[in-house]
Amino acid sequence: MGKYAHVINIGIQSTLVYRVNFVVRALFGLIPLFSLILLWRAIYEGASGPQVGGYTLGEVITYYLMVNVVVALTSVTEDDWQIAADIRDGRISQFLLKPIDYLRYRLCLFAAGRLVYTAAALIPTALFLWTQREHLQLPPSPTHAAAFGVALVLTALLQFFISYTMALLAFWVLEVATFIFILFAFEYAAGGHLFPLDMLPPAIQQALQFTPFPYMLYFPVQVYLGRATPAEIGQGLVVQALWVAVVYLLARAVWARGVKHYSAVGG
Amino acid sequence: MPAPAPPSAPPGLAANLARHAGIYAAFWRNSLVREMGFKINFLLWIVVELLWFALQLSFMAVIYSHTERIGTWTQWQVVLLVGTNHLLQQLCTALFMTNCVKLSENVRSGGLDFMLLMPVNARFVISLRHVDFGAFVNAGSALAVMGYAAMKLGVHPSLAQMVSFALLLAVGLSVHYSIMYLLACISFWTVRAQGIIWGYYNLFQLARLPDEAFRGVFRAVFSFVIPVLLVTNVPVKLVLEKLGSPLESLWLVAMATAMFWASELFWRWSLRHYSSASS
Numbered sequence: 239m240g241k242y243a244h245v246i247n248i249g250i251q252s253t254l255v256y257r258v259n260f261v262v263r264a265l266f267g268l269i270p271l272f273s274l275i276l277l278w279r280a281i282y283e284g285a286s287g288p289q290v291g292g293y294t295l296g297e298v299i300t301y302y303l304m305v306n307v308v309v310a311l312t313s314v315t316e317d318d319w320q321i322a323a324d325i326r327d328g329r330i331s332q333f334l335l336k337p338i339d340y341l342r343y344r345l346c347l348f349a350a351g352r353l354v355y356t357a358a359a360l361i362p363t364a365l366f367l368w369t370q371r372e373h374l375q376l377p378p379s380p381t382h383a384a385a386f387g388v389a390l391v392l393t394a395l396l397q398f399f400i401s402y403t404m405a406l407l408a409f410w411v412l413e414v415a416t417f418i419f420i421l422f423a424f425e426y427a428a429g430g431h432l433f434p435l436d437m438l439p440p441a442i443q444q445a446l447q448f449t450p451f452p453y454m455l456y457f458p459v460q461v462y463l464g465r466a467t468p469a470e471i472g473q474g475l476v477v478q479a480l481w482v483a484v485v486y487l488l489a490r491a492v493w494a495r496g497v498k499h500y501s502a503v504g505g
Numbered sequence: 506m507p508a509p510a511p512p513s514a515p516p517g518l519a520a521n522l523a524r525h526a527g528i529y530a531a532f533w534r535n536s537l538v539r540e541m542g543f544k545i546n547f548l549l550w551i552v553v554e555l556l557w558f559a560l561q562l563s564f565m566a567v568i569y570s571h572t573e574r575i576g577t578w579t580q581w582q583v584v585l586l587v588g589t590n591h592l593l594q595q596l597c598t599a600l601f602m603t604n605c606v607k608l609s610e611n612v613r614s615g616g617l618d619f620m621l622l623m624p625v626n627a628r629f630v631i632s633l634r635h636v637d638f639g640a641f642v643n644a645g646s647a648l649a650v651m652g653y654a655a656m657k658l659g660v661h662p663s664l665a666q667m668v669s670f671a672l673l674l675a676v677g678l679s680v681h682y683s684i685m686y687l688l689a690c691i692s693f694w695t696v697r698a699q700g701i702i703w704g705y706y707n708l709f710q711l712a713r714l715p716d717e718a719f720r721g722v723f724r725a726v727f728s729f730v731i732p733v734l735l736v737t738n739v740p741v742k743l744v745l746e747k748l749g750s751p752l753e754s755l756w757l758v759a760m761a762t763a764m765f766w767a768s769e770l771f772w773r774w775s776l777r778h779y780s781s782a783s784s
Contacts, residue, residue, distance in 0.1 A: 266704035416549035
């Protein structure tokens, strides 16, 4: 296990080089979030009751804030591009020769990247949350908070394994960026990034339950908000864990086939 | 072969314009040849952009399934706004985006040397060399949505309104271009300016929201310092006859002029920092 600890260490060192980049990104990212919050405020001011689409203003604001926190903690930013580039440029050969597992290696780098990003984004995000403190809600109970933590880890794993599998498409096609963006667009809408999914018509909500998308963002936020009953939380965590297992096996299978197809360009 | 004699006196305005138009036509030809080399990729990018446009529209559809209006804006008015913003964004991508992203690469690699040595205005070459044709296709989808929204609203703008609308869009486009160019010039100081330009996409998202949703410091900053809130709102309000006063259009024009000069000054100042990469 020692070698993977070293990988995490290297990952932290190399991401620290770009800490300014992270802070700038976090700051730019706050602008659309802030504009969304203002937009919802304007909607509530014109609304007839305290609720719009089943949410109070405080709940909607907390929803968007937590969406951004979950994204910061779990989303894959550079890793998929790097994996695709490693394959395309033939750099992956060295991993085939060394006693190191590429998936584990990448998972360590991902964890290191998220750690640094969280640390760099912590101050701007905390300041921003503080400006919204009158609306920000806390989880209703310690149980919800604990379940949120578990769901967060599963979300990160799900995000990582899906991105990893998509990046492995580079074994077959030259340019994976478009495929990644298409999947990202679906995730953006069906994961609950744009709006809470329970504001959608019931038929669409039902259909989404059969995809992994709600478990990539929406589910942990619902747990945090206390909008899921204990039974729903338990069931949700099981389904989420199943999705993680499925995508993990898929990633392993795609890797096995990809390596057979691999021709070590330039390697 | 008679080589063209170097002009002894500066050429007249007409000759100068004709020369730049000729160069610009060559940029278009080169870009088209380059794009056709990757046809499938070209088509897939169009799909990606269409998906994101559909997402923006679905966001508004979801909001309006739970509310009647945002401020005074009704659903189809907002659709017109979102469509117009998408048109501007795609035109900006088509004409300027790639160029601004490439500037930071060229600063890092020293490729900028070649552009500075060309016997033509350097900013002209840097800003306009690459044309992204796929974005024009997506601009077409934006026009279709705008037309549909106008039909739903029963808006029949007069010719004068149409012309002013188009002119204001051009002014808005120049605002986006100036800001983007200004941000690209930051690459003379830091090597990772690409991230900053992509960050500007976040501001584009702001431009598609009705200005009435904002107030206070936030609205002031994005109307008077970085005027992205005006860019789409002013022309759309003109067509919908929602403008508070004609001064709003004048203000957009004034801000566009100011932004252009700011970017020009910053560009000249930045250039003095440039010390090639290879030598």
